[in-house]
Each structure stands twice: as structure tokens, then as C-alpha cells.
Amino acid sequence: MSKKNQNEAPGQEQEVLEEQTDQTAETAQQPEAQTEAPDPLLTELESLKDQVAQQEDKYLRLAAEYDNYRKRTAKEKEAMWSDAKADTAGAFLPVYDNLERALKQETADEAFKKGVEMTMNQLKEVLSKLGITEIPALGQTFDPNLHNAVMHIDDENFGENEVAEVFQAGFQCGEKVIRFAMVKVAN
CATH class of the missing domain: 2.30.22.10 (Head domain of nucleotide exchange factor GrpE)
Structure with missing residues (x-):
């Protein structure tokens, strides 16, 4: 080989080495590009997971609030029903007292006494059915x-x-x- 070829050969080797270095640098940059691309996806995935967790928390809180509301209204309805029964029974208690007084009085009319007893028994039965x-x-x-x-x-x-x-x-x-x-x- 001539000196010129010998000089070119090392130059060519340098060019080949530079090309290989450039390719290696590109290859090295590609994995970086691939790791950068998933970062926005991972970030978005984490964001979506947080949103799902927040929605699930809202749902659970809403379900708990509804359950408390249902229990509270059932208790209020029961209390209103109990109060209505008590008020109604309270209105009939003077009648009960009068029938009780009538039963304590002596009378010669047995039919009258039996009628008052039947009325008193019927009133007691009604009160009993109401839980009074x-x-x-x-x-x-x-x-x-x-x-x-x-x-x-x-x-x-x-x-x-x-x-x-x-x-x-x-x-x-x-x-x-x-x-x-x-x-x-x-x-």
C-alpha cells in the first residue's frame, strides 16, 4: 500500500469509528426516548387511578349517607306513629275513666251493667291492639x-x-x- 492509502485507511477507520459512535449514541438515545414516552402514560395512569379512588370514596360516602338517611327516616316514622297512637289513646282515656266509674257504681239493672262491661272490654281490646x-x-x-x-x-x-x-x-x-x-x- 502506498502512503496515501495508508493515510486514507486510518481516516476511513476514523470515519467508520465516528459512524459507529453516532449509531451507538443514537441507540443510546432511543432507550431514553422509550423511557420518556411511558412517563406521560404512567403519569396519566396514576392520575386516573387517583380519580377512580376519589370517585369510589364519593360513592361510598354517598351510600353511607343514604343508609343513615334511610335509618333516620324509619326511626322518625316509627316515632311519629308512636306519638300518634299515644295522642289518640290519650283522647280516649277520659272515656275509659268514665266507664270504670260506671262499673264501680251499684245498679239494679243487670242489662245496663253488662252493656257497660262489654263496652269497657271492647275499649281495653282496642287499646291492647294499639300496644297501649x-x-x-x-x-x-x-x-x-x-x-x-x-x-x-x-x-x-x-x-x-x-x-x-x-x-x-x-x-x-x-x-x-x-x-x-x-x-x-x-x-
């Missing part, structure tokens, strides 16, 4: 949550704070007192 019960009083220990003491006596025949006499029957609807029993308490 008479508060037990006579012989019970005085309970200020159920009884209204209007008299007090000292009598050895009765125990401490025992109801000796009932002047007016008390009624309750479940745990709610419609009318306190008016009583006389001993000792």
Missing part, C-alpha cells in the same frame, strides 16, 4: 317514672313506698308513658 298497656300500680313499689303520688298514708299493712290505692289508671305505649297512674303511697 295499663301501668301496674296497686301493690307495686312506687316509681316516680310511672306513678304520680297525690296522697301519702302511714299503714302497717303496706310495705315501704308501696302503692296503697289507685285513683286513676296510668297507661304507656311501649316505654313511653301516656298518662301517669295517680296513686296513694303508704309509709
Whole structure:
């Protein structure tokens, strides 16, 4: 080979090396480009995951609020129904009292007495169907949550704070007192 060819050969080798270096640099840049491309996709994916989590949280909160609303309205309806029953029963209690007084009166007319008894039994049955019960009083220990003491006596025949006499029957609807029993308490 001549000097010229020898000089060209190293130059050509340099060009080939430069081309290889350029190709290597391009190849090295390509993976960087590929890793950069998924970054926006990953970012968008993470953003969508956050949005889904927020929507799921909103849904769960809404479902919980609805469940609380349903329970609260059911409880309110039950309370309104109970109050309506108590008010209605309260309106009939004077009739109950009058029938009770009529039964205590002596009468010669047995048909009249039987009619009053039947009416009283029918009223008791209606109250029972509504869940209205008479508060037990006579012989019970005085309970200020159920009884209204209007008299007090000292009598050895009765125990401490025992109801000796009932002047007016008390009624309750479940745990709610419609009318306190008016009583006389001993000792």
C-alpha cells in the first residue's frame, strides 16, 4: 500500500469509528426516548387511578349517607306513629275513666251493667291492639317514672313506698308513658 492509502485507511477507520459512535449514541438515545414516552402514560395512569379512588370514596360516602338517611327516616316514622297512637289513646282515656266509674257504681239493672262491661272490654281490646298497656300500680313499689303520688298514708299493712290505692289508671305505649297512674303511697 502506498502512503496515501495508508493515510486514507486510518481516516476511513476514523470515519467508520465516528459512524459507529453516532449509531451507538443514537441507540443510546432511543432507550431514553422509550423511557420518556411511558412517563406521560404512567403519569396519566396514576392520575386516573387517583380519580377512580376519589370517585369510589364519593360513592361510598354517598351510600353511607343514604343508609343513615334511610335509618333516620324509619326511626322518625316509627316515632311519629308512636306519638300518634299515644295522642289518640290519650283522647280516649277520659272515656275509659268514665266507664270504670260506671262499673264501680251499684245498679239494679243487670242489662245496663253488662252493656257497660262489654263496652269497657271492647275499649281495653282496642287499646291492647294499639300496644297501649295499663301501668301496674296497686301493690307495686312506687316509681316516680310511672306513678304520680297525690296522697301519702302511714299503714302497717303496706310495705315501704308501696302503692296503697289507685285513683286513676296510668297507661304507656311501649316505654313511653301516656298518662301517669295517680296513686296513694303508704309509709
